[in-house]
Amino acid sequence: MxxxxxxxxxxxxxxxxxxxxxxxxxxxxxxxxxxxxxxxxxxxxxxxxxxxxxxxxxxxxxxxxxxxxxxxxxxxxxxxxxxxxxxxxxxxxxxxxxxxxxxxxxxELLGERLLSTPSHYAYLKIAEGCNRTCSFCAIPLMRGTHVSKPIEAIVAEAEKLVRFGVKEVMLIAQELTYYGLDLYKQRRLADLLRALAAVPGLEWIRLHYAYPHKFPMDVLDVMNEFPNICNYLDMPLQHAADNMLKAMKRQITRTEMQDLVAAIREKVPGICLRTTLITGFPGETLEDVEEMKRFLEDMRFDRVGIFTYSHEEGTSAYDLEDNIPAEEKERRAQEIMELQQEISYEKNQEKIGQVFRVIVDKKESGRYLARTEFDSVEVDNEVIINTSKRLKPGDFVHVKITKAFDYDLEGELVEA
Known part of the structure; x- marks a missing residue:
């Protein structure tokens, strides 16, 4: 996009x-x-x-x-x-x-774009390519090695976006947490966030695609420091069984992931954690799937997405036999998502009676659809607002939650 x-x-x-x-x-x-x-x-x-x-x-x-x-x-x-x-x-x-x-x-048009999103939010790419060697992933074959954009160029682009009316940016890269290593010889995501947080008019900054291995914990300090950095982190973990993590070349174990999640939650209480998982990787057993389910029950992530394994030429996993039928991959994915659906429902029920600041995205079927700071566009929950008051996309309002569903909330406007 x-x-x-x-x-x-x-x-x-x-x-x-x-x-x-x-x-x-x-x-x-x-x-x-x-x-x-x-x-x-x-x-x-x-x-x-x-x-x-x-x-x-x-x-x-x-x-x-x-x-x-x-x-x-x-x-x-x-x-x-x-x-x-x-x-x-x-x-x-x-x-x-x-x-x-x-x-x-x-x-001279660096950062100039014709937005295809509504004018109040935009994706902001901070790097291109990836240096990781995950065995299932073909992205480095298509996008090359990691190349960070300079902090000054990213800030200039953010300032331009704000002039176009953008209030929320979602930081994207093939891997956010590697940011800066190539340019500055050290991880500089925290410094980039500080610079972006100072951009006048930028209300929300959201982080997508963080890699768990060697996660830069100073990012969490910046998250606490600046109210316009959303308490939200998208960190794809891909699996929970150690044998699968090793085969996927993820450079991390289940115990290390659990410790990392605990440390993140301790540093940023109330943070929304989104992750992505893969089912059907070559050699995955039903016990591995059960372990993934136990992991989800233990971790209780706020948001989970799931992919079925795709056998990609040129990746190191392509040498393995793609031995799980497509329908079985889908069945396993469905099983995982049914469990996460229950967790999501329970977490949403806890929000009834609470007041959240939300951004209005659109009006649909006579109702306004909005998001909290804990929800990214399209992939996460929406907040349905029932009101006769006229709202515009990009408006920030406060909503008291009156109903909760598996993946959505419903509420009424309240004065801040």
Whole structure:
């Protein structure tokens, strides 16, 4: 999404009309920005390309260009299989895409983007690539090694976003906690957070994709220091059984993860912890799944997402036999999520009667949908507000929770 926004900003600066997913269908050129992360993402990307090529064959489009991870990884095969695409570009070939439009890459536009999100929030990429060697992950094959953006450039981008009306930024990278090691020879995520927290008008700063091994604990001190850094941490753990963690090359044990979670919660009481898990990794047994369930019962994470294992060429796990059928992977994932659903319901019930500051995202079916600082966009809970008062996206209001469901809350406006 961020890459598409940057490309769109460059095109617009070159006086080319550009729209994200144009509903009017009055465009003549399409750029499909693909994902190549797991099977489902690859399938969705290929289907989208084929749909656009079909429109071109019917005379409704002049050109179809493809960029992004799938194109980076499988360009040779795709050029043969889908000849209707006019040009393929990798993940780092933005200037080459612009040349197709006789457009210049404008370095002075660093940080300029045409937002595809509502104007009150945006994703802020602080680094590209990853130096980790997780055995299941193909991202380093597509995105290369970790490259941090300078603190000054990130702060400048945040300031621009605030001028566009952005009030919340979600910090993203393939791995946040490695930030700064390449540029400054030390981890500098805490320093980056301090600099961002000082940006006037930036109300919420949210952290996504932290890696647990060698987690920089000074980040938590900064979280406590600045009220506009959300008490929220997304830290994918991937599994709980030590044999699976070792096979996944995660560089951490279950006991170390438990100790880390306890230390984080002690340092930032009330922090919302989100994690992501994988089921169906080669060799995973039913006992390993049971261990993951026991881990969730012990840890009681606030938010959990789950992926089924995808067998990816070029990864070290590709040498292992993908020996668990897809339907069994899905069954295991469902089992995990049913347990987490109960935990989420219980945690939400505890919120009834409490008052939360929320940001309004949109109005839908006559009700306003908002989020607390403990909820990121699309992946987490929503707060349903029943009110006759007129609210706008991006408004901050206080809501007293009156009802709680598995993944959502409902409440009424109160004065701060």
């Amino acid at each position: 961020v890459d598409s926004e940057v490309l769109s900003g460059q095109l617009q600066a070159n006086a080319i009309d550009v729209v994200h997913e144009n509903a009017k269908k009055d465009h003549n050129i399409v750029v499909v920005n693909t994902c190549g992360f797991i099977d489902k993402a690859k399938e969705e990307s290929i289907n989208t390309i084929l749909e656009q090529v079909e429109l071109k064959q019917k005379g409704r489009l002049d050109k179809v260009y493809v960029t992004g991870c799938l194109s980076e990884r499988y360009r040779g095969d795709l050029e043969t299989e889908i000849p209707g695409v006019d040009a393929w570009f990798g993940t780092m070939e933005l200037p080459l895409i612009l040349k197709k439009f006789d457009a210049d890459y404008k370095a």
